[in-house]
Amino acid sequence: MNPYLDLFLTFARVGVCTFGGGYAMLPLLQREVVERRGWATESELMDYYAIGQCTPGVIAVNTSTFIGYKTRGIRGAVCATAGMIFPSLVIISVIAAFIAQFAHMEAVQHAFAGIRLAVCALVLRSVYKMSRNGVVDLLTGALLLATFCAVAFAGLSPVLMIVLSGAVGILAGLVRRRRI
Template identity: 45%
Template sequence: MKKEHILWELFWTFLKIGALTFGGGLAMMPIMRKEVVEKRNWVDDEDVLKILVISESTPGVFAINSATFIGYKIAKFRGSLLATLGVIIPSFIIISVISLFIIQFKEFKLVEYAFYGIQAGVAILIFRAALKLSRKIHFSLFSILIMSASILISLFTEISVLYILLFSALLAITFGYIESLKGAKADDSRAS
């Protein structure tokens, strides 16, 4: 009985997240975090950061990737399936209905202004989520330099953010490997 309850809870939670999220994947971060970290304690902030990194560096939509990850962690395959369906269904229904009336919607200035307001609200949601999650990141001089360089390169060049992300990941892997070699040498010299 408990298994069916958790499956229903996964589906319902992600259905709510999918229905209440405007503005794409990053905009869902604060809502998802509140539901799965604060209310249900299914994952912690460290897991949310991992979801964010994996979802942003792999193909697919953030909402689907995160629902699949959390669903699998809680209830394996059936959990991932139901959480993913839960987050997809609201968007599917909303897009289907909007597609029927898109021409009529575009003509209303009120709808256009509402979307401007939603965009501003989404920017604030993303900013708040970034602030909350940044408290869990272990900053070092190296990570601050990589982050600063990445921001500057993305703002002032036409280089794709994907290439910046891949290059930053390679730099971090190389740096981590060099640091681990230094640590191993220091351990060997202490053992001698």
């Protein structure tokens, strides 16, 4: 198969499951990109996800762009990004055309409630997998807990916490290097 078509179709398969956004897609991305295709390691995928979180735009689209670029350069980035957004474009267009006629129906409201729960489960799975690979010592565990509390309970900006956590990581690396 053409490698560019393969990138497009792979990310289109992931993109069709966009309910819940980028975090809900992490298990699907991990399976497709790491396990099935070998386009990235789990560690690289986490790095792409972290960078995608810090850059403007949708995290799943940013991540697909990074992976496409890594595997096939600029054309690969374009194909992967197009694959990721194409299903959303089609789904949103169809939903927008009919949502006003069906949103009030009890069955549709229950379906959306069920979808929200499934998305929560996917996000929790993503958090579990990412923390398994990201928490490597006491400092990273403390950073995870502090960042969660700061964002969830103190209402601090996630972007601020990402920048602060990155700074702490850099400082910790410098301190470790001086001790050795």
